[in-house]
Amino acid sequence: MISDLFASTVLIGIITSGIRLATPYLYATVGETFGQLSGVLNLGVEGMMLMGAYVGFYMTFTTGDPWLGLMAAILVGLLMGVAMAFISVTLQAEQGISGIGVYLFGLGMSELLFQKTLGTVETVSGFPAFKIPLLGDLPLVGGIFFDHNVLTYGAYLLVPLSWFILNRTTWGLQIKAVGQNPAAADSLGVSVTKVRYVTVTVGGVLSSIAGASLSIALLNVFQQNLTSGMGFIAVALVYFGGWNPLGALAGSLLFSTVNALQNWVQVLGIPVPSDFAVMMPYVLTILILVIALRKVRQPAALTKPFERGEA
Amino acid sequence: MTNSPTKQVNPKGSESYGRWLGPLTPVLAALAALLIGALMLLALGANPVEAYTAMASGAFGSVNAFADTIVKATPLLFVGAGICISFRGGVLNIGGEGQLVVGALAATLAALTFEDWPGWAIIPVCLILGFVAGGIWGAIPGALKASLNVNEILTTIMMNQIAVQGMNFLLRGPIMDPIQIEKGSFIPQTARFSLAADLPRLSPTRLHAGVLLAVVVAILVWALLWRTTIGFRIRAVGMNPNASRRAGIHVGRYAVLAMLLSGALAGLGGATQVLGVHHRMFTDGSAAGFTGSAGFNGIVAALFGQLHPLGTIPASLLFGAMLVGANKMQRAVQVPSALITALNGLVVVFVVGSEIWRRRLARRQEVIEPGGDPNLATQESGVT
Numbered sequence: 105m106i107s108d109l110f111a112s113t114v115l116i117g118i119i120t121s122g123i124r125l126a127t128p129y130l131y132a133t134v135g136e137t138f139g140q141l142s143g144v145l146n147l148g149v150e151g152m153m154l155m156g157a158y159v160g161f162y163m164t165f166t167t168g169d170p171w172l173g174l175m176a177a178i179l180v181g182l183l184m185g186v187a188m189a190f191i192s193v194t195l196q197a198e199q200g201i202s203g204i205g206v207y208l209f210g211l212g213m214s215e216l217l218f219q220k221t222l223g224t225v226e227t228v229s230g231f232p233a234f235k236i237p238l239l240g241d242l243p244l245v246g247g248i249f250f251d252h253n254v255l256t257y258g259a260y261l262l263v264p265l266s267w268f269i270l271n272r273t274t275w276g277l278q279i280k281a282v283g284q285n286p287a288a289a290d291s292l293g294v295s296v297t298k299v300r301y302v303t304v305t306v307g308g309v310l311s312s313i314a315g316a317s318l319s320i321a322l323l324n325v326f327q328q329n330l331t332s333g334m335g336f337i338a339v340a341l342v343y344f345g346g347w348n349p350l351g352a353l354a355g356s357l358l359f360s361t362v363n364a365l366q367n368w369v370q371v372l373g374i375p376v377p378s379d380f381a382v383m384m385p386y387v388l389t390i391l392i393l394v395i396a397l398r399k400v401r402q403p404a405a406l407t408k409p410f411e412r413g414e415a
Numbered sequence: 416m417t418n419s420p421t422k423q424v425n426p427k428g429s430e431s432y433g434r435w436l437g438p439l440t441p442v443l444a445a446l447a448a449l450l451i452g453a454l455m456l457l458a459l460g461a462n463p464v465e466a467y468t469a470m471a472s473g474a475f476g477s478v479n480a481f482a483d484t485i486v487k488a489t490p491l492l493f494v495g496a497g498i499c500i501s502f503r504g505g506v507l508n509i510g511g512e513g514q515l516v517v518g519a520l521a522a523t524l525a526a527l528t529f530e531d532w533p534g535w536a537i538i539p540v541c542l543i544l545g546f547v548a549g550g551i552w553g554a555i556p557g558a559l560k561a562s563l564n565v566n567e568i569l570t571t572i573m574m575n576q577i578a579v580q581g582m583n584f585l586l587r588g589p590i591m592d593p594i595q596i597e598k599g600s601f602i603p604q605t606a607r608f609s610l611a612a613d614l615p616r617l618s619p620t621r622l623h624a625g626v627l628l629a630v631v632v633a634i635l636v637w638a639l640l641w642r643t644t645i646g647f648r649i650r651a652v653g654m655n656p657n658a659s660r661r662a663g664i665h666v667g668r669y670a671v672l673a674m675l676l677s678g679a680l681a682g683l684g685g686a687t688q689v690l691g692v693h694h695r696m697f698t699d700g701s702a703a704g705f706t707g708s709a710g711f712n713g714i715v716a717a718l719f720g721q722l723h724p725l726g727t728i729p730a731s732l733l734f735g736a737m738l739v740g741a742n743k744m745q746r747a748v749q750v751p752s753a754l755i756t757a758l759n760g761l762v763v764v765f766v767v768g769s770e771i772w773r774r775r776l777a778r779r780q781e782v783i784e785p786g787g788d789p790n791l792a793t794q795e796s797g798v799t
Binding site: 151191197200206207208209332337343379380390 | 566569576581583715760767
């Protein structure tokens, strides 16, 4: 039965769903990369994903239009991002702990609203798969790469876009300067506060979209604790990716492929207890953290609030 | 933020600030959270007064209700007392959920294995094994942090998930109740432990001896942190690792120790839950199904108690009351009890968000009396 895993249809299935399942990781990881590069560790990603997933789902459920669902998720992500920036930047709260607070808030709030407004698990017709003309008809490759929903394409476009922003624009330079040496950036006239507000808000919006991509594009359902730890994994993937969108891409793909593999192992009935299959990604995350941290140095000012006049 | 208190010129000025503001900040934070909760209740079409009244009566309305509140507060206190050690030691242990689970599992395995042992033997063995298992589960992220500088927040969260899947595996297979297998219903739970393994209970309420144990543990943690050299070093490492290193303290070792003790207390909490409350282990597939999110709520309680083990006792009681009361509230005004999870999140945010006022006051105090010991101010400022 193990050999079933290597049959071509299964392999194609694993790769295709690996590419699809990378979507939420990509949004959340790239978003968190922005915040961390500017020196803010947002551990509330999971809570923001849950809120985005719920709001996106509910809007789609009531209006039937996933685009409106996406808009609603973006709005909620914006609000939660600004709130997180206020907590971390203005109030200078201990980031490891305040993020857990935001997580608990998102977890409780999304469940509260879910039970109050829906009560039972419903499904919606979210973003459909959209075959790209010509490319989508290519044999093999077409099905794997060019037959996905809009949010999945968006996630992959986000990678080069954010790479360009971070490495080829003044704004990207400012973000990194603020994350490495806020005092120096400040003395050159860069507003540390403004840069961090923007990056954390961008992170909030992208986390929220990540959640929505689950509820209105990949799974098309919402239930309590839908994301089950994906947001925390995304934070870990930022370390793995070395604070670089391309690294984030590699990490997301690795992770989603393990997820896909785990699903197929269960589908094929390979006698590995499913609990261990589910456990795999988390063990992998710890291994990844151990390996990744030897590679790249983290932004020097990560988790350190900045105040003028302090060294 | 008035100027009048700064006029104090006694050398202990900054400490008296801490005393004055210390207990007040979390209370204000809780009030703010309850106020937002009231607005949320209004938005959900429920009467906040009615909801909070129902919550209070559900938590304190009768002897049994009060006993339930105390029982619910017990795991929070175990976890919270451990959190006081780890957070004071500068390591953020978010792994309470997993540590509760492995502690409970270890106690369960022992209780099932030695089912014909008498109570005086089986109970201590179960508790000790729970303590040890939780300690190991906490020490792993601690060691990774100390030796490789791996972020302990992330590893503890991952360890939570690993513990849960381990629990699911054991309960769905190897240690499933034989009766469940015979009947073919396959509910993932163990057989009921032998009666000898039950913690002594104050009938007819659900109060069990684990409650006392939790209070004793909290007092011991206080004694450890403020009355022993080890505790002093743990706090020193948390406050200023570089200075501690220069003073010859083995920083990594104390970080691991703080995580180990923190995890061990959560593990002990898990063991008392199975011996004192459930008398068997069960799972619904998630961590919260068994722990009731005590691993997270214990953090909330500890922060609320100013990361002081004795302050964590009343704080645990308060959050235990909220959790027990939430069920009554849900029935009375049809607002899901998940509201409490959201409010707990807000309490955390408000408590750590309000630290800034305290730091500013402390700093102003330092400027006014340069001779004062700045450590006193930092020491009082809770999260470091």
